[in-house]
Amino acid sequence: MAGNDATRSWWGWGTLDGALDPHETQSLVQRVSGMLPDTDLTAHEPPIPAADVLPAVRVEPPASLADLCSTDPVDRAGHTHGKAYRDVVRNLRGDLAHAPDVVVRPRTERDVVDVLDWCSGAGVAVVPYGGGSSVVGGVEARLDGDYAGAVSLDVTAMDQVLEVDRTSRAARIQAGVLGPHLEDQLRPYALTLRHFPQSFEFSTLGGWLATRAGGHFATLHTHIDDLTESLRVVSPCGVGESRRLPGSGAGPSPDRMFLGSEGTLGVITEAWMRLQERPRWRAGASVHFDDWDDAVTATRVVAQSGLHPANCRLLDPAEAYLNAGAAVGGGVLVLGFESADHPVDSALARAVEICRDHGGVPAAPADGATAGDEPSAARDASASTWRSSFLRMPYQRDALAQRSVIAETFETATTWAAFPALHAAITAAATEAIREVCGVGVVTCRFTHVYPDGPAPYYGVYAGGRWDSLVAQWDEVKAAVSEAIIGHGGTITHHHAVGRDHRPWYDEQRPTPFAAALAAAKRTLDPAGILNPGVLL
Template sequence: MADNGATRSWWGWGTAEGALDPLETDALVQRVSGMLPDADLTAHEPPDVGVDALPAVRVEAPASLADLCSTDPVDRAAHTHGKAYRDVVRNLRGDLAHAPDVVVRPRTERDVVDVLDWCSRAGVAVIPYGGGSSVVGGVEARLEGDYAGAVSLDVTAMDRVLEVDRTSRAARIQAGVLGPHLEGQLRPYDLTLRHFPQSFEFSTLGGWLATRAGGHFATLHTHIDDLTESLRVVSPYGVGESRRLPGSGAGPSPDRMFLGSEGTLGVITEAWMRLQDRPRWRAGTSVHFDGWESAVAATREVAQSALHPANCRLLDPAEAYLNAGATVGGGVLVLGFESADHPVDVALARAVEICRDHGGVPTDDGSTGGATDSGATARDASASAWRSSFLRMPYQRDALAARSVIAETFETATTWDRFPALHAAITEAATAAITEVCGVGVVTCRFTHVYPDGPAPYYGVYAAGRWDSLVGQWDEVKAAVSEAIITHGGTITHHHAVGRDHRPWYAQQRPEPFAAALAAVKRTLDPAGILNPGVLL
């Protein structure tokens, strides 16, 4: 079940009730037909899931854990993959070869300790699982090594805000809480974590921490790292908790060791998180540009201006047309500001002035709106259209996957001086790979986050695929793009994590001494090697 009582889709994104309705589907198919006129858009339905559709269960939990365990076929199927394009396609095709043997839902930290003790003794792999929204193979029991079986450790029953420190604006929160339930528990205190990834509705605090997730907001506190005060982690070695401090110079940070560890070093059970007062003032607009280079230059100047917009999302012409309904020559910059303390119209006016200096034309003078949990800041037509599309994108992706269309994304980050070369290399590599394996397709780009020293570009690929070879086709495109990213100085991931799918390129990106140190930490904390084997290492 979803946090709001709706039924979670076992094979695709979100809830069954949230999937595209017939009108949305028809409109989407018409748009894709115009973009990919030769595509075979025959719809494929997900298979029924029964015992025969899954591998046999290989392990049995101890009697003391039995009431936490499920071997229900649909439950196992729902925990087999994450929510990447290749995951959805494999689910649609009934490829559930890596299904976990047992889904275990601990209710307390003691339960987590007991599960890790059992699995360490029995040689059973443990795949920590929050909302299951991984798009990099991070929650899949695609095991390397000799394991007796695999357990999906679903922590979503541990979902309470345990303590609120209103004076320090912080809260102690269990890791299994989903985004909406977390914000609902903070609302009576007029506080917010202010972390809204696209997966907000279907992802957990522990997942955000374990993957160093990026939120909706484009500047300042962009990653969950920035909001973390302390962590409590259970590993086979023992339970560890860092001290609550606003900052510390006492050696390497213990929190940093677990932030981004993706369940390979331990299971995050609780965290003290830095909170903020809920925003009262908002203002935003969109700015249209005739040239891409001038749009990028304006975005860079805004990022370096210390204005700190909450939203500073640059859409290239293809992205603006497909997902915001705007026809522009160079791009659309969606700007938004918010504050709990003061009006933000002056900051917006200065950002618009910067854009005008680069030839940008704002759609209006900005507007204010009430607080929402979606992170929305701008209310003009382009921004509203893009935001609506942004929230529906995963459902649209599922509908396209069912019709043999490759519709997937990848992201990176680089410095401003390297961006033109990296952007050209990525676009060329993606276009060439699409042409070779699909024949025709479209590559789009947007900036999700911007820093004073560089942007985080996020690319979309839309191409006509073949039902029998969709996963292989996407893998070829992804490999070509990943090589271009690493070769031209980008990061293999800005906020999607490493998982199993990014690991070959992560190995090229990280320094070798660090890799050796990480492996040593893994051997110490997880001597039996049961925690999410194959991820990171």
């Protein structure tokens, strides 16, 4: 299965055989050298993890857990960081100071209970780990407090669909299942979870739930929250399971406590998830605009129309040019519709009509069915190019990091009314920070999700860096844009989670009484404070 540990890259994204081939690398380097002509693009190869470059192992698991545990250097190195730009750079530089002492792979819920019992008694921190695709420091044992050691609790051995309720269209699923394996198990029932984040191939159901992940789809049920029927969670104070219900007004939702809790309150072991029929009808188109404001307005009107496109992704001119090969003055709006029940051509036609009303010009006629289970995009060249680039972006990012290029993203969400001021502030902050720390660079923007009341803009930064200070340079840019986001009423994260990297701004965003209630829940559920210390609290 793609994404398994046998082929995973320990230092970067995905699999070893999925990395850029020589032709892709040459093409990427040529494009970047034209955009950042003074950057030293010398490639740096990752080190080979060995015991003498990792911190010494500080703890010894009890004999009853020994067969679940690994202290192999490559295993420990691969579980040290997530997959953010700063993580990849630190791996490339051999900075593994926060490596876990032991990687533990429970096979059953009982194993999870036993691990938490051991660690609570021994003062060992536990960092829950699924696919390891966190981009916010969420799986890193960068600990607040005095701990005897740290365990990376890798739940990917718990990866089965245990039960399917075809009548209610729901399934009971173990939290460690990776996206492709989950869909493979649902396919015989002609059902799908329909949750496709960019990390789909290398992330788990438990990770999606713990981080309140957003999928690829732009509208309606794209957040994992909307697809969750009930959760089963192991905490140091016991095992809890919520009742399966389509809805309930019985007090605050127990599921909402653990959705987005990022492993600080408990370890999600199972969930009943709402499923859908697999789509049969798809249609898509992309629309070019000469003016950015007109493109934003058209996107807003489509989002407020009740048409509910599966894809409604607006690319600004820089994003459209760099990653879709489209030279436009205002942007490209990629539209896609799908249904398991009825044709969707009329919905697409109405969305295109809305775009025409705001100066949009379709790049190609609406195209019908596309292959596969993923959402459709238009079949014109720009949309197809962007989709291919989207799937390869993480591998491209790794190749750029090896060549001292800062290539990273950040995202937020805001209301339509507040977007123009927020966008201007973010762009100005990013541009100025890049100028100060790098000299030259490019900032891009796209909408990943849209709601009737606002968009979720997603920004890209490409700048020439210095090999010896890449992390510090990116951190300066990240701090500047984060201050702009919080200062102008945006959220510090729309779907990337909080982790350790977003903590300072999350502390500003959340209400003080809620922070106190969250801390009280932490003390109750995790009295020894061993679960993912430093995340959220």
